[in-house]
Amino acid sequence: MVLDNLSKGHREAVPVERLVVGDFGDGELLDRVMQEHKIEAVMHFGALSLVGESMTRPDMYFQNNVAKGLALLDGMVRNQVKYLVFSSTAAVYGEPEAVPITEDARLRPTNPYGESKLAFEKILKWYDQAFGLKSISLRYFNAAGADPAGDIGEDHNPESHLIPLVIQAALGLRENIQVFGTDYPTPDGTCIRDYIHINDLAEAHVLALNSLAQGEGSTAYNLGNGSGYSVLEVIRTVEKVSGRKVKVVLGERRAGDPAVLVAGSERIRRELGWQPKFPELEEIVGTAWEWHSRYPGGFR
Template identity: 60%
Template sequence: MKVLVTGGAGYIGSHVVRALQRLNMEVVVLDSLELGHKAAVQGSNLVVGNLADKNLLSSLFVDGRFDAVMHFAAYSQVGESMLFPEKYYHNNVAGTLNLLEAMLQHNVKKLVFSSTAAVYGETAESPIIEDFPAVPANVYGKTKLIIEAILKDYDRAYGLKFMSLRYFNAAGADFSGHIGEDHTPETHLIPLAIQAALGQKNSIKVFGTDYDTPDGTCIRDYIHVNDLADAHVLALQALVSGADSNIYNLGTGRGYSVLEVIDKTMKASGVSFLVEFSERRKGDPAILVADSNKINKELGFNLKYSDLDTIIKTAWKWHSNNPKGFRK
């Protein structure tokens, strides 16, 4: 099988590329390297380019003869999306339309789409199932929900089959220690805590201690990036086997508080770093936990690596061995 992976040099995309290669699939990565890293897909067939380039897409599909596409290329900073919505609609939505146009022109009708739990918005209910109302609270989440609506229409009109995977908090790193999380700027809790343990930050900041949770801090559902990668492979295999289009949550059904994550990071690193407490951030629900029973039952997905100790252990290995990320 030959697969095009857009955004394949990014955090999640690079782990999926590695999972596909382990199954001896032929992979072509399309990435602008604006946010991705060439070193994350070292040894892969990497094409540097952007989904805005229709000519590049056309030539790529002519030469590629792909069986399927896995689509990760997107901007994903929530705060930035509210400041610069045009940037997000152009890149995420218009870029996807260009990709779909090229797919249809070359009769490639299988797509695995990287979606997000941000489509649900500030729901007070937990665990979250796929049938909950999708009311995004930010432009990033809106772009992903718009793309899902487009995919449903393209399935109905053109027979393009898709699997949309709405994941919660991707975390951890490949067990090899060769690839991991490297964002600029970094906004995710676990790498921020590890940066504090490494002395790269003076402290870690906790936003809100008065939530209706056991320790007063927010609770989130963390899933290991290698489990995410395995789920994408299962979704691809299901499409190739003739499965209908579908949307799935990806999480563990188990949440951890901010203070629990910080405590685990201190234990894994052996470093007690400074913790600063601040006011709540607007729009942070107390608890966000996924119900992933649907993908478990329908695709046979099982978690292997997503206990918090393993997540932090693999993240610590990556960050401590690569304190500057991919920028050696």
């Protein structure tokens, strides 16, 4: 079952018989859903996740991502649901001291969004110790792409992710793409990020849940491809895949953007046998382009 309050999500993204519209902070609703559907495990994707917004509205982020998250955990404890896979983020590391970033790097978020995710990771440790609730936190780098076999793609409002933004520019849905900063210490001066295809990300969730069900302990893993691409490389890749030119506007740096964020994801490969099927940027962008050109208005 999918529980979503549709504050950001799309009804059309889920089979109608699987969707319960409601809030994961609603204890009574959680009891009803967990009992009615005999829930044995939870994958907790729900969150507010706009870094900029979190800087001006930390209250909303701690309320939703931590306080309501606690209500979810308490619902699980009340209903003896023992396993949780949690969507954490590279933002728990903050400005990295070294790349690739491994799981033992210092955890120093630089915004309330990352801080709220780290707080929840810490809470999970104590819920395991006190209540035996087993969890795996997956620290995603940049989730991207669309399901090549289906109708599910990326549609945020406002859109803040680079690949859909560049694709919208290629489709003529926005005038240009703005590049924030061209003087970073990277080969072309623009920021470098690690993109992971959503099908590979989904696969990691299944492996994580199986590992918990087999009795492995609670832990956290990075989830990224381990290779970085610059903003300009992403733009060039969209142009290549789409066969269209994109108007690029070069601008100043944005506060708080680290130059390079690339995952060291050896641990999840070694311990869970995770193996990305879409490691190349061109494949990831290709699936996204397919979906956006088929559904230029997204789910609407």
